[in-house]
Amino acid sequence: MNLVMLLEMAAETYPDRVAVKSGGESLTYAELQRASWAAAAKITASGCGYLGLIDISSVAVPVAIFAAAYAGVPYVPINYRLTAQEMEALLERIAPALLIIGAEYAKPLTLPAAVQPVLTADFLAACRAAPAAVMTADGEPGDVAIQLFTSGTTGKPKAALLRHENLMSYILGTVEFGSAAEEDAILVTVPPYHIAGISAVLSSTYACRRMVQMPNFEAREWLRLCREENVSNVFLVPTMLARVVEEVESGAAAALPALRAIAYGGGKMPLPVIEKALRLWPQADFTNAYGLTETSSTIALLGPDEHRAAAGSSDPAVRRRLGSVGRPLPAIEMEIRDDDGNVLGADQSGLIFVRGGQVAGEYHGSGSQLDAEGWFPTRDRGSLDAEGFLFLEGRDDDVIVRGGENISPGEIEDVLLEHPAVADVAVVAIADAQWGEAVAAAIVLKDKAGVTVSELQDWVKTRLRSSRVPAAINFQAELPYNETGKLLRRVVRQEFGK
Amino acid sequence: MNMLKAGTRMKSAVCDAEVMVIKVPAGECQLSCGGQPMIAMAATRDAAAALPAAEDNGCLVGKRYVDAADTIEVLCTKGGKGAIRANGQALTVKQAKALPSSD
Numbered sequence: 001m002n003l004v005m006l007l008e009m010a011a012e013t014y015p016d017r018v019a020v021k022s023g024g025e026s027l028t029y030a031e032l033q034r035a036s037w038a039a040a041a042k043i044t045a046s047g048c049g050y051l052g053l054i055d056i057s058s059v060a061v062p063v064a065i066f067a068a069a070y071a072g073v074p075y076v077p078i079n080y081r082l083t084a085q086e087m088e089a090l091l092e093r094i095a096p097a098l099l100i101i102g103a104e105y106a107k108p109l110t111l112p113a114a115v116q117p118v119l120t121a122d123f124l125a126a127c128r129a130a131p132a133a134v135m136t137a138d139g140e141p142g143d144v145a146i147q148l149f150t151s152g153t154t155g156k157p158k159a160a161l162l163r164h165e166n167l168m169s170y171i172l173g174t175v176e177f178g179s180a181a182e183e184d185a186i187l188v189t190v191p192p193y194h195i196a197g198i199s200a201v202l203s204s205t206y207a208c209r210r211m212v213q214m215p216n217f218e219a220r221e222w223l224r225l226c227r228e229e230n231v232s233n234v235f236l237v238p239t240m241l242a243r244v245v246e247e248v249e250s251g252a253a254a255a256l257p258a259l260r261a262i263a264y265g266g267g268k269m270p271l272p273v274i275e276k277a278l279r280l281w282p283q284a285d286f287t288n289a290y291g292l293t294e295t296s297s298t299i300a301l302l303g304p305d306e307h308r309a310a311a312g313s314s315d316p317a318v319r320r321r322l323g324s325v326g327r328p329l330p331a332i333e334m335e336i337r338d339d340d341g342n343v344l345g346a347d348q349s350g351l352i353f354v355r356g357g358q359v360a361g362e363y364h365g366s367g368s369q370l371d372a373e374g375w376f377p378t379r380d381r382g383s384l385d386a387e388g389f390l391f392l393e394g395r396d397d398d399v400i401v402r403g404g405e406n407i408s409p410g411e412i413e414d415v416l417l418e419h420p421a422v423a424d425v426a427v428v429a430i431a432d433a434q435w436g437e438a439v440a441a442a443i444v445l446k447d448k449a450g451v452t453v454s455e456l457q458d459w460v461k462t463r464l465r466s467s468r469v470p471a472a473i474n475f476q477a478e479l480p481y482n483e484t485g486k487l488l489r490r491v492v493r494q495e496f497g498k
Numbered sequence: 499m500n501m502l503k504a505g506t507r508m509k510s511a512v513c514d515a516e517v518m519v520i521k522v523p524a525g526e527c528q529l530s531c532g533g534q535p536m537i538a539m540a541a542t543r544d545a546a547a548a549l550p551a552a553e554d555n556g557c558l559v560g561k562r563y564v565d566a567a568d569t570i571e572v573l574c575t576k577g578g579k580g581a582i583r584a585n586g587q588a589l590t591v592k593q594a595k596a597l598p599s600s601d
Contacts, residue, residue: 001504001505001518005507005518005575008575009559009560009575009576012559012576013559013560136539141504141505165505172520172573174597174600175597175599176560176594176596177559177560177561178559178560179596186599196601199601200601203599203601207599233599235600235601261598261599263598263599263600263601265600285598287598287599287600289600289601291600297600297601298600298601301597301598301600303597303598304598329597330595330597
């Protein structure tokens, strides 16, 4: 049970199929395997205990993932948008390490002594030039395959550990081997250090699907690449899909004849964006995925048929599912629990717990977060409806505790988003002398729209309990999102603190 | 005793087939391919080993094979001419519900 098995099966069955393409560079499955062998030999010769990577997407990324698995060391892709100081601190934590690094990221860094850098271009050239020397992976299923540093909005980033058995459980449970057709291709826009960037490589390899990498997302270029590469599958975070929809609305050609499947996830998708996308590409299958780094990616899916049923239904309970993340995967068990650990019933909101082979739930240094029965606390809040559809309400840490009452930002955001003048909204907690915490809302208005604070407060008051009415509202040009579409509530809160 | 473990990889003694064990039954289990017990990946195939009988259906790469009671499951990681059996019982292809691609 080792990640290399995915590559071995693909290389054995479709050696000449293109595995990955980025700009002018590409590797077939046979070439990817040979390059991985060569890279693994380099890692072993270096004596390092980790393989790090600081760079944008390139064909070196799948080579690095499989080479680390052959060599039996964890692969640690690091966010290239961090400051030099932040990167150095993370590198200290994985030394001694072999580090694949892009030239522009190497310059400002002072590397720890036990980190051996190799520039991405040199690494690739050396691996391509090396003679083929067959390798086998001798590790155990319980070995750590991937270590990902969480974004760490508070305190030191945590190092999430994903073992071969976790990732393989996910891939074997969700992907049919060789299910991609020869002409299929997926356009990969997520960065290498994100769990979706890892699962894109593993899923595509096992499906034997060509990966086309787009290192720097830009909506118009994305549309062009989709057409040029006859892309059949895409994955986007909500902010990216929103930008593509805007680009088409402002005149860019929408026609994507080869596109069959649009998957999205990684954050809350605004209803208007998905409704527009469904109208723009009616031939495409839409899939919403919900997952965490600690669960080896996706744990719940809203599939194409469910999208169509929800979009076409006049029943509010069915239509509402367009805003759900679907049902748990077959191999995932899910429970909603209250703050005292009692399991809740349908439509009751609480903490989301999951269990299954792909659930790693473990950090370096602090160990497993799973309870004695194997359940992992996601720290997300949500509810399951009577049919098992999961509705997310946000992170438990973001819950507003007002006078002892727990308030999820999500329900207030949903109501405010229904206001015709509101384009985007973030609801956060602010300090309050009387209640401990109070509700605050940062609002982005639609073009040329106008509304007053008291009008918005009345809007909430007529639809929710009075405790949900924002005590403070400010208007902003845009909300702060990170590059993978995650709303930075911490930054929103700071704005209110000023 | 042949105690199988999830994650164990084995190969056929008589053809190219290779499998990985996904799910194991309680107790003893003997995997065979083409009528002969499967062997460890590191073991050497006997060049003179008999090819499976013509009526053997073989096994296909990427397919999962299960018994009727769904107590054992193996993934064929390399196809071959021999069919997979567990304790002499023929395994059949598991029809998994296809999931939409999410990444």
